[in-house]
Amino acid sequence: MSSAMYERMRTNPKFRELVARRGRFAWTLAAIVLVMFYGFVLTVAFNPASLGQPVAEGSMLTVGVAVELFMFIFFWVLTAYYVKRANSEFDLMTQEIVKEAWKENK
Amino acid sequence: MMRKILTALALASLPFATLAADAVAQTEKQATNWHAIIMFCIFVTMTMGITYWAASRTKSTADFYTAGGGITGFQNGLAIAGDYMSAATLLGLTAMVYTQGYDGYIYMLAFFAGWPIILFLMAERLRNLGKFTFSDITAYRLDQGKVRTMAAISSLTVVCFYLIAQMVGAGQLIKLLFGLEYNVAIFAVGILMMVYVTFGGMVATTWVQIIKACMLLTGGTLVMILAMSQFGFSYSTLLEKAMSVHKLGPKLMYPGSLLADPVTAISLGLGLMFGTAGLPHILMRFFTVTDAKEARKSVLYASGFVAYFFNVIFLMGLCGILIVGQNPDFFEGGTVGGKLIGGGNMVAMHLAKAVGGNMLLGFLAAVAFATILAVVSGLALAGASAISHDLYARVIKKGTASEAAEIRVSKIATICLGFVAIVLGILFEKQNIAFMVGLAFGVAAAANFPVLILSMYWRGLTTRGALFGGYGGLVSAVLFVLFSKSVWVDVLGNKAALFPYTQPALFAMPIAFLLAYVFSKTDSSVRAGKEIEAFEDQYVRAQTGYGASGAASH
Numbered sequence: 001m002s003s004a005m006y007e008r009m010r011t012n013p014k015f016r017e018l019v020a021r022r023g024r025f026a027w028t029l030a031a032i033v034l035v036m037f038y039g040f041v042l043t044v045a046f047n048p049a050s051l052g053q054p055v056a057e058g059s060m061l062t063v064g065v066a067v068e069l070f071m072f073i074f075f076w077v078l079t080a081y082y083v084k085r086a087n088s089e090f091d092l093m094t095q096e097i098v099k100e101a102w103k104e105n106k
Numbered sequence: 107m108m109r110k111i112l113t114a115l116a117l118a119s120l121p122f123a124t125l126a127a128d129a130v131a132q133t134e135k136q137a138t139n140w141h142a143i144i145m146f147c148i149f150v151t152m153t154m155g156i157t158y159w160a161a162s163r164t165k166s167t168a169d170f171y172t173a174g175g176g177i178t179g180f181q182n183g184l185a186i187a188g189d190y191m192s193a194a195t196l197l198g199l200t201a202m203v204y205t206q207g208y209d210g211y212i213y214m215l216a217f218f219a220g221w222p223i224i225l226f227l228m229a230e231r232l233r234n235l236g237k238f239t240f241s242d243i244t245a246y247r248l249d250q251g252k253v254r255t256m257a258a259i260s261s262l263t264v265v266c267f268y269l270i271a272q273m274v275g276a277g278q279l280i281k282l283l284f285g286l287e288y289n290v291a292i293f294a295v296g297i298l299m300m301v302y303v304t305f306g307g308m309v310a311t312t313w314v315q316i317i318k319a320c321m322l323l324t325g326g327t328l329v330m331i332l333a334m335s336q337f338g339f340s341y342s343t344l345l346e347k348a349m350s351v352h353k354l355g356p357k358l359m360y361p362g363s364l365l366a367d368p369v370t371a372i373s374l375g376l377g378l379m380f381g382t383a384g385l386p387h388i389l390m391r392f393f394t395v396t397d398a399k400e401a402r403k404s405v406l407y408a409s410g411f412v413a414y415f416f417n418v419i420f421l422m423g424l425c426g427i428l429i430v431g432q433n434p435d436f437f438e439g440g441t442v443g444g445k446l447i448g449g450g451n452m453v454a455m456h457l458a459k460a461v462g463g464n465m466l467l468g469f470l471a472a473v474a475f476a477t478i479l480a481v482v483s484g485l486a487l488a489g490a491s492a493i494s495h496d497l498y499a500r501v502i503k504k505g506t507a508s509e510a511a512e513i514r515v516s517k518i519a520t521i522c523l524g525f526v527a528i529v530l531g532i533l534f535e536k537q538n539i540a541f542m543v544g545l546a547f548g549v550a551a552a553a554n555f556p557v558l559i560l561s562m563y564w565r566g567l568t569t570r571g572a573l574f575g576g577y578g579g580l581v582s583a584v585l586f587v588l589f590s591k592s593v594w595v596d597v598l599g600n601k602a603a604l605f606p607y608t609q610p611a612l613f614a615m616p617i618a619f620l621l622a623y624v625f626s627k628t629d630s631s632v633r634a635g636k637e638i639e640a641f642e643d644q645y646v647r648a649q650t651g652y653g654a655s656g657a658a659s660h
Binding site for chain 2: 019029072078080
């Protein structure tokens with residue numbers, strides 16, 4: 001019975017759209033985080049001196065601290081953005097798909 | 107000595123592999139700290155009250171393992187943050203910024219960066235497919251008996267190594283902070299943990315974690331604000347002064363020696379990021395909420411708290427350079443720049459005393475003790491559920507065990523784990539605990555994570571592939587750590603390390619993935635065909651959550 005439900009959901013074009021859209025969105029965000037983080041790790045490993053420079057002449061704030069603080073905030077903003085879209089747009093699509101599968105069931 | 111204690115405690119729950127070389131040294135027992143003990147007693151009374159209340163609400167297995175799935179996203183976020191921010195985070199990372207400056211901040215980012223990845227790629231599917239443990243997901247369409255046994259073994263391995271590290275760290279820390287005997291401290295932690303978990307299950311464990319997370323956030327913030335007020339809340343003033351007195355001078359804000367070697371840096375980054383995604387007690391927290399929506403919110407709140415707290419710690423460490431590092435009262439013999447009283451990890455505690463007197467010191471010490479207790483409880487529950495839910499109910503009884511019997515087994519398992527933790531804590535008192543934390547994260551990243559992610563993302567995974575990948579990752583992670591300098595040379599006394607790096611993740615993870623791939627691809631059995639077919643249904647459920655276990659309706 002639930003296998004039949006899954007079958008109907010799978011063949012629903014909306015399901016394919018949900019998977020494609022959410023997948024693309026999640027992987028894009030993940031790629032941004034991975035590239036930035038490992039880019040930073042490689043900078044630490046190969047060019048550490050660049051991170052110790054001040055952001056501006058005479059400033060006590062160094063590039064490394066500024067970049068990290070930015071990443072802490074930026075990654076969290078990405079998280080918030082994902083949660084917002086997933087909890088509204090994608091959840092709505094999901095509900096529709098389940099509802100339509102139920103209807104066909106009857 | 108200072109460096110040794112720093113290493114021992116920092117490693118209590120963080121894989122500071124580059125500091126791993128030193129053995130744990132005996133910490134000195136301090137005078138009994140009554141402020142701390144009284145405040146800790148208040149915490150215990152409060153949490154015992156909650157445990158009593160939780161016990162009346164813990165009837166089904168769902169209540170016991172996952173608090174009936176009735177925790178909200180915000181509460182769960184606090185609990186996850188609590189699971190992740192141990193005493194070592196507070197003490198070890200503050201001390202690291204104090205001595206190494208910018209390097210400490212790099213570590214914090216590495217600990218943080220795993221969270222967005224977990225959310226984007228895993229949280230959704232974890233919640234939609236799992237019920238009580240992450241083995242529910244790996245065994246979803248594969249052979250229940252074999253795959254669950256494998257997942258339970260690697261879960262228990264991770265839990266045990268993590269427990270040893272926590273217990274030894276706890277004993278040393280409590281000896282320092284409270285002036286209690288090492289063995290007394292170990293017994294106190296072990297027995298309190300057993301009471302929380304056996305009587306209150308996940309409900310009590312979660313609330314202990316939430317209360318502790320709030321205490322930790324409040325205490326840290328308070329110390330940071332009081333300390334920063336001495337510098338007019340100016341980062342520039344603080345840094346200028348800190349650089350002028352610190353031995354690193356202007357190099358304070360440059361990446362230092364800890365991550366100089368690229369292979370270690372990348373391997374550590376991988377281990378921390380994907381190890382987090384393979385820790386059974388963290389994964390379990392995805393099943394305590396009603397649905398995928400709340401699971402996502404949990405990660406949002408948790409990562410927000412973690413990011414905030416790391417930045418607080420960074421400032422605390424910098425303030426410590428001036429407030430603690432320039433005050434002869436905090437050094438043995440009263441010489442600035444000598445040995446810190448109680449060891450290097452005491453920077454955060456000294457800072458609390460300097461800015462807020464004995465009351466604040468007592469509060470922060472109580473927070474540190476509460477933190478250890480909460481993390482140990484979460485670990486014990488994760489270990490107990492691997493035994494009762496995976497091994498007993500599914501493998502031995504093949505799903506025919508009654509709920510009451512399953513809960514009874516998990517309570518017995520908790521008590522056994524508690525005694526195991528006490529015994530191991532006493533046995534390993536003088537051991538280097540570094541490699542165990544390395545093992546815990548290494549095994550989590552190499553044995554749990556690859557099979558888990560493949561089972562969710564790759565239709566071609568078969569039982570044979572999962573078993574080879576899981577056991578292969580487990581064995582190679584253990585061997586890499588065994589042959590690395592921190593065990594092969596420092597513990598076993600051999601001349602040269604067989605494996606040149608301390609971090610196994612970069613090497614053990616690809617082995618696990620490769621084995622899982624090759625042995626799945628070459629698996630042409632009839633069952634493998636069925637397993638691949640079953641991926642279709644699993645995939646729809648993972649994406650839509652249809653059929654996922656809902657709140658309190660298992």
